[in-house]
Structure formats: C-alpha cells, structure tokens
Amino acid sequence: MNKLIRFQLSLMMFLEFFIWGGWFVTLGTFLGYNLNASDVQISTAFSTQSWGAIIAPFIIGLIADRFFNAERILGILHITGAILLYMMYISTDFAEFYPLVLAYMIAYMPTLALVNSVSFNQMKDPAKEFSFIRVFGTIGWIVAGLVISYLFYWDAPEARQDGMLKYTFLMVSIASAFLGLFSFTLPKTPPTADRSKKVSIVETLGLDALSLLKDRNFLMFFLASVLICIPLAFYYQNTNPFLSEIGVENPTGLMTIGQVSEVLFMLLLPFFFKRFGFKMTIIAGMLAWTVRYFLFAYGNSGELIFMLLTGIALHGICYDFFFVSGQIYTDFKAGSKYKSSAQGLITLATYGVGMLIGFYVAGLITNAYLTGDKMHDWETIWIYPAVFAFGIMLLFALFFKNEKIDKKDIEI
Template identity: 40%
Template sequence: MAVADDLGTAPLRGVDTATGGLLTARLSALMFMQFFVWGAWNVTLGLAMQTVGIGNLIGNAFSVGPIASIVGSFLLGMAAARYVSPKMLMVILHLVGGAILFVLPSFVTPERGASFVWLLLGYMILYMPTVGLANTIALKSFGDRTDNFPFVRAFGTLGWITAGLIIGWAGLSASPQIFRVAAVVSIALGLYSFTLPNVASDAPRDESVLRQVLCVEAFGLLRQRSFLIFMTCATLISIPLAMYYAYASPYVGATGITNVGGTLAIGQMSELVFMFSMPWLYRRFGVKPLLLVGMIAWAARYALFAIGDGGSSLWAVYLGVALHGVCYDFFFVAGAIYTGTIATPKGVNAQAQGMLTLFTYGVGMLLGSQIGAMLYAQLPAAPTIADWQQMWWYPAIAAAVIALLFQILFRDDTRREIAA
C-alpha cells in the first residue's frame, strides 16, 4: 500500500486513513498517558519506600519491572505480533493494570512490604509490554515517515513531566498515594485505546507456535553485526540506568531538596527540548553519534551526582538531573528508530521493539537493580551525602567503559546501505 509524502493526502500502511494532524494528535495523546502512568509512581517510589521504612526493599521493587519486561515480552509477544491487535492489548492491559494500581498503596507498609513487591510485579507484567506496543502503534501508523516519531514520543515525556509536577505540587512525593494518581490515568488510557489506529499485525509466517512465542524472527536480526553490538551496548548501559530510577529520589531528598518530584521533572523537561531536535539530528548525523553522546552523558551525569551535595555543589545535582534529556533521547529514542529501520524490511517490527524492551528494561535493568541493591546495602541506615557520592562513582565508570566499547566496535551499516 502506498505511503504518502504528505500524511494527510493518502492512506498509511497498515492504518486507518486519517489526516496527518489528527493522526499525530491521537498518537500524541497515547504517548502522554502511556508515560504519565509510569512517571506518576516510578520517579519517587524509592523515596516513598524509604519514608515508610521499607528502604531495604527498593532494589527488589525496581527489579520487578525488568523481570516483567522479560516475562511480558515472551508471554505477550506472540499475541502482539500475531493474534491480537496492538490496540486491543492496550485496552485490556491498561484497564486491568489500573485496577491493581488502586489497591497498591494499602500494601506499602512494613508489615505487607513483601506482598507489595509481588503485587507490583503482577502489575508490571501487564504494563511493560505496553511500552513496546505504543511504539509499534506509532511507528506503524506513520509508515515510512519515521521522522515524525520523535515529535509524538515527546508527548510521552510531557506526560512524565506533568505527572512529576502534579505529584510534587500535591506533596505526594513520599506518599504511597502516587499509585492512585497513576490508576486514574491508566483506566482512562485503557478506554482511550479503543480509539487508536487499527495498525496491522505482523504478517503471519509458516512456523511453529514455539518459534512465535520466542520471537525467533526478531532474534534473527542479531545475526547482523551492527545490530548485535547495538543491542549488547543497549543492555549494558541499562545496568547503570537502573540505579538512577531506583535511587535518584532518595539521593535528591538527602541533599535537602523538598520538592523531589518537581526537581526530577527537570530531567524530563530537558528530554522534551532535545526530543524535538531528534528528527533533524538523526537525519544529519545518523545513529552512531547520537547513541555515543547518549552514553557519554550517562557517565557525566553520575559523575556530577558523585560530586553534588546540599551545599556549594548543589548545582551539580541539578545539572545531573537536567542531563536526562541527552541521556534518554540520544540513546533510547534514537535506538527505537534504529531498531525499526533494521526490523521493518523483515516485517518483524513489533517483535523487534518488544525485544529492545526486553533487553534494556528487562535484562539490563534487572542486573542494574540487583547490583544497585548490593551497593545500597553497603550504605548506613540513614545515608549521608558523602555515602551517596561514593556510590555514584560505580555507574559513572561503568557508563564510560561502555561508551568506549561502543565507539570502537559499532558501525552504522544502514547509512552505508542508503548511500549505495
């Protein structure tokens, strides 16, 4: 099916006919709510858990997301790619997930802490596949116009910012009620998903059910050397990334900053700024420079945290938070576009996006959460700024080493193919 140069004048591949502006608005609303749900509770969960006296379970709580990425990718990957439309999966997963979010606050207590972790795992098994599904719906809806994706994805960042500002403004940064804020939007997104574009599922192939469940076709993309190196480095950089999500909020709180949710939203504000420059940067420089700058930014951020304190070096804390735009956009958004570029010709875009989620938010962040938990366990019960500073040097050094390996080993084969 033809793809129009102007999104508003011809049908898009695998999607309902719609004007370009209306389609963009619909997908922007999708991304806004998708990441509002996550940002409402994820940003300050560590602080909330430390406040109620279950700080020792922070590492386990932030391990459930990675585990859910792995489990959800395998259990739902086949359905997303073959038998159930992406939008109907979004409906089901967000409605059921919203119900679970409503009851989670009653479990965030010292007596029920272990049960809280298990229930959070159940919720995240439902939520994590929706990240890849949202990317798939947007990318397939735009067809060949992948340069429109960063603009739409920017509204996901705006949703995350809005969630952080609301949580901080309402004084809920250290409260378990952050889950109920997320629940309201999750149910709204489940209902809204009925209106999403009917993107076509990946074309079925003559293969066994086991091969479909294991996403063998998508894993076959790893035979390409450049994609294998990208996926390896994406997995490795997600290890130090996990430490930011889990421990940034208690660290920022230890500096004396009271509006933790609002402060961490600065990172998403910078992400929004850089998001709008991504189409031009991707066309101008290609994927390697963007991915490399993103990894270097992770190393710089953690180094800033390692020198930041609540006194004369407080600027380093704010600057480290503000670097999130470079850290996330230059690596994960560019990486999603690169994955789509590699997977689309093979007809396995949905599986490949799910595989990217599996390796980054799954394997990488699971390792990072557990390594972070071990490092946190070495800190005293009430960590001082000096204790936090020492801890942040580990992810700073790790990110720098990964960036060096990527620079040496990765080659962008797609640009060479386009030139030929």
C-alpha cells in the first residue's frame, strides 16, 4: 500500500468515527436540555442505532455488494447524512427530530461496513495492515470529544443551558459533507458479489448461521451477547447526561478516556486470551461492567471523582474483552462455511435486537427514578445494570464449558 492510499484510508476512518462520536455521545444531554425530551423519548432516539443496524445488511448485502462501487455508496450516504444532520441542528422539538435521526442512522450504519470494505480491498495482508488504519477511527472519536469539551466548551453548564450542544450537529454535518465528497476520490472498490447468483434474505442477514445455535456453548455465548447489550445501552444513553447532571466538568472530553482505554486493552487482549482462555476473558469483560456501574453509583464529582474516571477507563475491558473476544470466538466456531454469516448474525443480534431492548429498558428505568426537573436518582439507576451484568456473568460461568482455541485463531 502506497503512502497516498494509506493517508486516504486513515483520513476516511478518522472522519467516519469523528462524525459518530461528535454527536452520539452528547445526544442524551442535547435532547434533555435542547428539546426537553423525556427519558423514554431519549431512549427512543438512541434505539435508532439499532434500527440502522438491522436495516444495514439489506443495503450492504442486496445493493452495495452487488451493484455499485463501495466508495460511491459511501459518498452518497455521507452527503445524505450531512443534510439530515443539518436538519437535526435546526430542529426545535422531539417530534421533528426523531424521524431525522432515524433516517440518519439508517444511512450511517451501512457506512461502518463500507469503510471496512474500501480498506480491505487495498490490503494484501489485512491482519497486519488493518489495525493501523482502524486506529485512526478511534482517534477521530477521541478528537471529537476533546473538541466539544476543550475547544468549544459546548458541554459546559452555561453552554448546555443556552442550548449550545446543537452545534455538535452542525460540526459533524460539515465533516459528513466533506467525507461524502472525499469518498469519491477513494480507491475504486467494485462490487464483489456475483449478480447472477440469487441471494436470499436469510443469507443477507446471516440467519443461515442460526444452525450454530445447536451447539450449546455457542447458544450460551449468543444469549449472553444479546443480554449484555442491556447494560451496554445504559452506558451509551446515560453516561453523558449523568456526568453533566452531577456537575462533572468537561464530561464529553473525559469520556474519551474510554476510547484511549479501548486502544490499550486491545493490545493486551491477545496476551490475556492466550494466558487465560476465552471463557475467563469473557467473564472478565462482564465483571468489568458490574464494577463500572457500581463505581458510577457511588462516585461523585467531588472527592470520589476518581471512581467515575475509573469506571470510564474500564471501557476497554468492558468492550474489548467481551465483544472483540466474541468476534474471535464466533469466527472460530463458524468455520469457513458460516464465517461471514455468523459475524453478521452476531452484529444483528447485539447492535440490532440486543441494543434495541437495552435502550428501551434503560429509558424505562431512568424515567422511573426521575426525582425532579431533569434530576435523577442515579445511584439506584446504576445499580440495575450492575446487578444485571453480574447475573449474566454468573449464568455464563455456570453453563459455558471452556473451549481451547488455536493460537492461529486469536490474531487481533
């Protein structure tokens, strides 16, 4: 790969996740302060990510893989996204905002697969080359948070009260328009599927991999993957509003500690995986969810703020040790026959069905502990996902039989 292509792919990844991190992290806080949305409405807005994840395979499997170059569809979707983000920026009530964010997530979620396709198409050895490109996505998410908190101060108390968080949508609208136009300059990535071969909806969604559920271990892992998305939804939906409400300064910037942690623990994952095995790695990930939420429940913005920062820093273990390890395990169990279908099935089950349930549950519980005008009993709220994650961990520990995975299967 020459330097120009490496630069193009790195910038593409940077912008892809700068856009997502630039509005999604503060969405709950924005809706509460700018549009006076209820907790249930906020959860409904977050659930659009799940609907996007459910619909994305149709766009990729039935259109992108068969008829059009990936970089062209990427460009069209991001230009469409730029228009929708601008309309979200000028929205004045939730009824107007919701259909826009739903349409945007349906357009955005397929781009996550498209940027990977464009990248892989230029690599001779993706196992060695992709991580260098993908890390720029994490950097993009981090930069977005730092810009919001430390450059523009849009999440400062006075700025939130004045509705300044709406400018996050304007910022990412500009970035999306740029990425949309830039995408047309990316290396050509023609469709790879054979148009003469009919592809069923079952294959497109990865549902042909459902036969893997006959394996008791994979079934247990599959169920744990869906259920752990309920605690995950609490983090995505509630962390920024929680930090803002209890008076933590620069909450969006501080949350980037989680992405830094994600990079560090990604590097540690192969060692942990080889040393302790898949089962203990997954258990460690689920236990980290429990610890994180107890830290959130009993920490505060004063002397115990270190508890909140530690909880955020656990994101690397929470995400990498469960979800990345799960992708490796799925690849191992699927074999060559269901390799792609199985990954699609897990994505559909987690970011689709699991998160859809998770955001709904998080919204109901958060709303149930509303104590005043935009104030909540956060200690009680965080206990729910902590206990739930611990329960999932116990069930997994009891019913999942440890398996040995070959070293060649754990390349990150």
